[in-house]
Amino acid sequence: MAEEEATAVVDGRALVERMAEAAEEISAISDYRNAYRKQFCDLSRRMKLLEPMFQELKESKDPIPEQAVRSLVLLKRALDSARELLRLGNEGSKIFLVLEREKTTKRFLEVTVQLEQALSEVPFNMLNISDEVREQVELVHAQFKRAKERVDMNDMDLHRDLLSAYNMSTDANVDPSTLHRLAEKLQLLTISDLKQESLALHEMVVASDGDPGEIIEKMSMLLKKVKDFMQTQNPEMGTPTNKGLLPSNERAKPPVMPDDFRCPISLELMKDPVIVATGQTYERESIEKWLQAGHDTCPKTQQRLSNKSLTPNYVLRSLIVQWCEANGIDPPKRPARTGKSRPTCSSGEHAKVLDLVSKLSSRSTDNQQSAAAELRLLARRSAENRLCIAEAGAIPLLVKLLSTLDVLTQEHAVTALLNLSIFEDNKEKIIISGAVPGIVHVLRRGSMEARENAAATLFSISVVDDYKIRIGNLGAIPPLVSLLREGSPRGKKDAATALFNLCIYQGNKGKAVRAGVVPILVGLLMDPEAGMMEETLAILAILSSHSEGKAAIAAAEALPALVEAIKSGSPRNKENAAATLLHLCSGEQQQQHLAEAHEKGLMGLLQEMAENGTDRGKRKAAQLIQRMNRFLEQKRVAQAQALAKQSGNPASPDFDYR
Template sequence: MVSSREPKNRRLANELQLKTLAELEAEVHALQNLMEKHNPEVDGSLEQMLDLMKQMKKALLVGSTERVTALHEEPLSPSDTESICATMIPDDYLCPISLEIMNDPVIIATGQTYERANIQKWLEENRTCPKTSQVLAHTTLTPNFVLRSLINQWREANGLEISAVDSISGAAHNSSNSCSGDSTIDELIAKLSSRQIQDQRAATAELRLLAKNSAENRIRIAEAGAIPHLVALLTTHDVEVLENAITALLNVSIHDHIKGLVVQAGAIPHIVTALKYGSMKARENAAATLFSLSTVNEHKLTIGALGAIPPLVDLLKHGSPQGKKDAASALFNLLIYQGNKPRAVRAGVVKPIIALMSNSQAGMRDEAVSILALLSTHEEGRRAISRISLVPALMSIFHDGSPRTKENAAAILLALVFDNPQHLTTAGRLGIKKHLVDLVQSGTERAKRKASRLLEHLAMLQAE
C-alpha cells in the first residue's frame, strides 16, 4: 500500500515539471552546486529543498541498472510511480553525492560512505569529504563490505537485481574473487590444503604479497576463510611455507578487525613455537605478528600466558638488528599488562634491555628506555633494575635524549629512589641537578612532575 506522502511527492514532481529521473537529477546537481557557494542567506532553504528532492528521487529509484536507464528515457506513469514508491530505499543505501543506490560503497578517511565511482570523480579535484567538508587525511578508499551485503540483501528481498560489483582497485573483477593474474583467493586457499609442498609454497607466497600490498586484499583474504588454513600451516616442517604463512598472517593482522580472527583460529601457540624454533626470518616475523596482535588489550594476557615472553627475550639477545627491534616492540606492548612484567623479569629481560640502552650503535635507546620505564612500575622489575649500575646510562639520556626518553629516564630514576636512595646520591655526584632543572623548565608535563620530585628528594639527601 502506498503512503499518503508518496502521492504528494508525485503531484509535486508533476507541478515542478520533473517527470523523469534525468530531470530530477539535474535539479539535484544544480542545488548542490548552489550550496557549495555557502551563501548564509539561502543555505537553510537550499538544504530543505535538497532534502525534498532527495525524497522525490528516492521515490523514483528502483536500483537496477536496466530500470534506472528506462527512467532516464521515459516519463513515469502513475502506475510506475505507485510500484516504485512501494519499495522505499533506506537513506543509508544511497550515495550522498548522487542520491542513487550504491553498487560499490567505499569508506573514506572521515568514515563516510560513497559510491566508488562518484567519490573517485570528486577526489580528482577535491581533498575534502563532500558530506562533512573535512579535509581528508588520506584518499584511501576502503570497501564497505557490510553495507554492500545489506544492500544486496535488500535488493533480493524486493525482487531487484543484485549488484555484481566486486572490485579492489576500482575496476570490476574478471572473477568473483580475482586478485592476481588468473589466480583467485579461493584457488589459493585450495592450494594451502594441497599435499603438494610446491602448491603450499606458491599459495602462501602469493597470499603474503597480496596482503602486504592492499588493505582491501587483507579483508578479502580473511573473508574468504584463509586464516584457519594459514594457521594450520604453522605446524609445517617446511621452512619456506612456515615463513610465508607467518608473514601472511602478519600482513592480514594489520587490519584491526582481522586480529581477533587470527587469535580465534588458535594462531598464538603456533606463532610462539615458531618464535622458539623457527628460522631467523620466521622468528622475526613471529615477533612482528605478536606485536601486531598485542595492540588489542585482551590479547596481551593471552600472548603472555601462552609463553611468548621468554623467546622474545631470547630474540633480544641473539636476533638480527631487525629481530631485536621486532622483539622490543612486541615486549613493550605486552608489558603494558601488569601481569606480564614478572614474566619478563624472570625471563631475564633486564640485562639485554640495558645493554641495548647503553649501546648507541644499536639505535634502540628509546625503545629500551620505554621498556625499562614499564618494568620500573612493578616491584620485581625495580629490584632487577636496581641490581645493575644503571645511573651512568641514564645520565647519558638526560644529556642528549629526546624529550620523551628524558621523561622516561626521570620516571625510572624516581622509581628506583623509592627502593634505594643511593641511586639518586650517585646521580647527584654525576651532575643530575642541572638536567633536572632543565626538565622542570622545558620538559614534558610528566617529565616536569618527575623532575620536581627528584629535586625534592635530592635536596633532602644533600641536607642530611
C-alpha cells in the same frame, strides 16, 4: 571494628591483600540494568580505576608505614561500602530501588563521601606505587570530590509512574502507556528480566523493615501487570508464571535462549554480532546507533573505547545459527549493510584467492609453499585483499602451516598472517583460530626472518588489550626476550615493540623480568651502536613501576646510563629515563641510588629539565628534585650530628633537628 583496625595496623600486607581481593570482586560486578544505571556505572568505573593501585601495593615488597596502614584501613571500609552498593545495583530489585529513591540517593552520597575522604587521607609519598598509577588515583579522587557535590538520581516521571501503579488496587487497570514506560525504564522487557526482578523483590523486601507481606503482594501484582502487558505486545514471550498450574506432560517447553546470544542493548537475538574495542559483543545495528549518537564508551562496561572499529564475531554467529537449527527456529538473517561499505576485491582476485586457499590444503609441500608465498604478497597489497583472503578461510590453514618442517613455507605463512593482521577485522580471526601457540613456535624455532615477522605479528594483534593477556599467558614473552638478545637489528626492534606493548599489561611485567629482559635492555642502552635507546628506555620506564622490574634495573647497574640519557637524550628519552630513576629512587635502596645520582651530577640536569623539558618531563624532574633535596638535607643533618658528637657537643644550640 576497633579490633579489626588494630589487626590491620599490625599486618599491613594482609590488609593490602584484602583490598586487592575486594577490588577484584568489584571489577567482576557488572550489568546494572536499572533506572540508576548511569550512577552505578560511574561508581563502578571509578572503582575499577583504583584497582591498579592495590595490585601494585600487593606486588611490592616494601613495608607499609604504620601511618599509611591507618589510612588504608579507612579506604578498605569505603571499598566494602562501595562493593555492597554495587551488588545492590547488580542483584537488587529495580522496582524497590525506585520506590526507595531517597534511601538509594542517600546511600550513593554516603559511599561517595566515604571514598573521597578516605582517598584524601592516603599518604602517597609513603607508598611504593608508580607515578602513572598515582596520577590515575588522584584523578579518581577529584572525580569523587566533584560527585559528592551533585549526586542526582531523581527521575521524577519514573518515580511518579511507579508510585501511581504501585498504589492502585489489585483489580485496577493501569494505563498501558504507563506500563510501557515502566517496562522500558526498568528494563523489564523479557521473561528472564521479570523472573530475576521477582526473586530480587522477594529477597530485598523480606530483608527490609516494614510489612513484607503487604509489600510483596503489591509489588508482585505490579510486576504481573507489567508481564501481562509485555505479553500483549509480544505473544511469543510465553507464560512461565502459569507453568506450575499445568500437568507436567502439558507444559510448553520453549527453548531458553542463552543470555550470550542477546544483544546487551536491544536484548534481542543477535543477527550480526560484532565486537567493540573493550571485547564486548553487540548487535551491529544497535551499537552503530549508539556510536552515531556521539557516545565513545562501551554501553556495558562504560569503559572509553580506544577506537570505534567493529569486528564481526563469526564464532558467536555460528553458535547462534547452530542453536536455532537445533531448536527448530529459523536462524536470524543478517541485515543488508547500508552506509559505509567494506572493502571488496575484484571477481578475478577473488577467484585467484579461492584457488590459492585450496592449495594450502594440498598434500604437496610445493603447492603449500607457493600458495602461502602468493597469499603473503596479495595480503601486502591492499585492505581489499586482506579481507578477501580472510573470508575465503585462509587464516586457519595458514595457522596449521606454522608447524610445518619446511622453513620457507613456515616463513611465508607467518608473514602472510602478519600482513592479514593489519586489517582490523582480522585480528580476532587470527586469535580465535588458535594462532598464538603457532606464532610462539615460529618465534622459538623459525628462521631469523620468520622470527622477526612472528614478533611483528604479536605486536600487531596485541593492540587489543584483552589479547595482551592471552599472548602473555601462552608463553610469548621468553622467546621475544631471546630475539631481543640475539636477533638482527630489525629483529631486536620487532621484539622490543612487541614486548613494550605486552608489558603495558601489569601481569606481563613480571614475566618479562623473570625471562631476563632487564640486563639485555641495559646492555642495549649502553651500546650507542645498537640504535635502540628509545625502545629500551620506554620498556624500562614501564618495568620500573613493577617491584621485580625495579630490583632488576638496580641489579643491572643502569643508573649511570639513565643519567647519561637525561644529559644527552631526546625529550622523550629524557622523560622515560627520569621516570625510571624516579622509581629507582624510592623504596629500600633509595639512599644508595640518590647518592650515586648526585655524584653523577643529576641535580643540575634535572633543574635544566624542569625549566625546559616537556610537560611530563618537567613533572618527573620536579619529583626527582624534591627527593634529591630531601636526601641532601638528611645527609647534612647526619654530618652535623656526627661532627657534634666528635666535638663532644651532642646538641648545637643553633641547629634545628627534625
